[in-house]
Amino acid sequence: MEPNTGIEMEENIRVNISLSPYDYRKLKNWSTLHGKSPTAFAGQIVAARIEANLELINRMMEDYAKTKGMSKEDLEASWDKDTVD
Numbered sequence: 001m002e003p004n005t006g007i008e009m010e011e012n013i014r015v016n017i018s019l020s021p022y023d024y025r026k027l028k029n030w031s032t033l034h035g036k037s038p039t040a041f042a043g044q045i046v047a048a049r050i051e052a053n054l055e056l057i058n059r060m061m062e063d064y065a066k067t068k069g070m071s072k073e074d075l076e077a078s079w080d081k082d083t084v085d
Contacts, residue, residue: 017042
């Protein structure tokens with residue numbers, strides 16, 4: 001548990017991505033301007049885009065679950081079960 005919050009935090013998960021050399025140079029420049037490593041900055045960018053699109057992601061999952069005849073929660077549980085750490 002995090003001190004003084006009562007919230008149990010999960011460990012971060014590493015994800016490997018591929019970028020073109022051009023995009024990596026631009027990411028490196030952008031992250032340097034913000035005083036961060038490209039890896040840390042890329043993580044922040046991805047997290048921000050997920051947060052910005054959360055409503056859309058949830059709607060898409062609901063629609064997809066309907067086509068499979070299941071609830072969004074059951075779909076997510078099946079995907080979580082299939083995730084390889």
